[in-house]
Amino acid sequence: MLETPVPVRRRRRFDWPALRADLRATVPDATAALVVTAGIFAWLYARVEAGTSMTLQVMPELADAGRYWMYWLCQAFGWSGLLWAWITIMLGLVRSSARPGWLRVPVARIERWHRTTSLTTIGLMAAHAVMFFAELVRSDEDGRGWAGRLATSFAEVFVPGVYSSGTGRIAILIGLLALYLAVPLGLAFYLRQTTGSRMWRALHRFVIVVYVLSVWHTLLYGTNVWYDGAFRTLVWLLQLPVAALFLARLLAPARRGDRLHLRDAAKRPGALPLAARLAGRIAVAATVVGLLVVAATGRDGGRTPGVTGAGLNVTQGQVWAGLAVLLVAVAAVVHRLRPTRRAPAASEAGPSSPDGEHGRR
Incomplete structure (x- = not known):
């Protein structure tokens, strides 16, 4: 009697079910982030209205808080994004460190918090850029039509290296690199069944670079911390x-x-x-x-108020060179840890548990 062959379940290249589950779990976290963003926006708005914002010493034309509300909302998203980046990087470091005896929170819960806060952080970073784009479109006074406004503003905000005014030559470039690196490095977890767990773990470690770039962007361009x-x-x-x-x-x-x-x-x-x-x-x-x-x-x-500060000590060429070194390091990791093709053993024919694979992280 012939045995009926057991169909082998093919692994998905991208783990959409896990991403959808994490997105659903992100709803409370994202809601909290929006509430915090609203509070920061109200606080920044009130400081502008009272004339106590340090930003007004840099750009006094922004004193009309009602007219430039999109800029202040952009700033609020930037601050909440940095806060959530801090939270998620702390959770990630706790998860990947040896568990101390006093920590009573289960590892799986910390891991889930890390994934949800990471997704929220990416969303806040994107909202920060989108609101800056909207403000540039609104405040474009060069007489261009809507098509020209949209094209110019899109290039300045979303194309690295195009923005060419003041400290934004470096700061916006750094912020964009942080955003564009956060997406693939943050979502590498959902490709782990294709890349292998060793590779995604190695790639995920480069996320610390995204955090450093985010802090650097804030200190260099965040007008609330300029002085x-x-x-x-x-x-x-x-x-x-x-x-x-x-x-x-x-x-x-x-x-x-x-x-x-x-x-x-x-x-x-x-x-x-x-x-x-x-x-x-x-x-x-x-x-x-x-x-x-x-x-x-x-x-x-x-900087010190009333004192002319030093010019930029970093050039775009240096930032691009640093990015090239980072990409070479990432490529070397991918090449070294790329999965090898081999026939699955009989014991490996059944489906594997994504959570179990990640649990051995």
């Missing part, structure tokens, strides 16, 4: 727990294979990866010390 003061100090102080937790993640990662074993260095091959891991830990430790010094002294390169 020395409480806002700028707060942004710096919020980086201390990120740097400390990142160092803890490097010293005590959750996955055993990521741990640094100096005692076994002489017995095992692969001195270069070991040296790279050690260098990374030393660099992060130095960064923590540097952040402490900056927060304690308040000397972070911020």
Whole structure:
């Protein structure tokens, strides 16, 4: 008697069911983010109306809060986006670090929070850019028609390197790179069945670059933190727990294979990866010390009211060169960890659990 062959379930290239489930779980988180954004917008609006916003010292023409409300909403989305980026990067570092004994929250819940806050962050970043685009379209005074306004504003906001005025030459370029890197790196999880879990984990680690770019964009172009003061100090102080937790993640990662074993260095091959891991830990430790010094002294390169500040010390060419180095590193990781084609064993014919694969992260 012939046995009926069991159909092999083909894996999807993109895990749409998982994305839809995470999007549904994001609704409460996104709602909270919108409420926070509304509160920030009301606060910024009130400061402009009262004449106490530091932005007015940079761009006094924005004193009419009612006319430029889209700009202030853009700023509000930027601030809430940075806050949610901070939340999601902290959750990600907690998830990928060795679990401390006092942490009672299940790992699966932290992981779900990390994914939902990541999706919310991408949405807030996109809203930040869209509102800036809308403001440029509205305030275009060059006499162009709607088609010209839309094309010019779209290029200035969404095409890296086109915006050419003031600090925006660098800051908007950095912000766009952060947005465009956040989408593929943040959604790499849903491609893990195609790329393999090792590759998506390696790619996801580059998300820390997105966070650094976001903070850099805020400090360089956020007019509310343009000058020395409480806002700028707060942004710096919020980086201390990120740097400390990142160092803890490097010293005590959750996955055993990521741990640094100096005692076994002489017995095992692969001195270069070991040296790279050690260098990374030393660099992060130095960064923590540097952040402490900056927060304690308040000397972070911020401008002083009434004093002409220094010009831009970073060029677009340097930013593009840095992006090229990052892309080369990403390409090297993809090449090294690309999945190999092999016939599945009999025991692998059945469907695998995405959650179980991710749980071994």
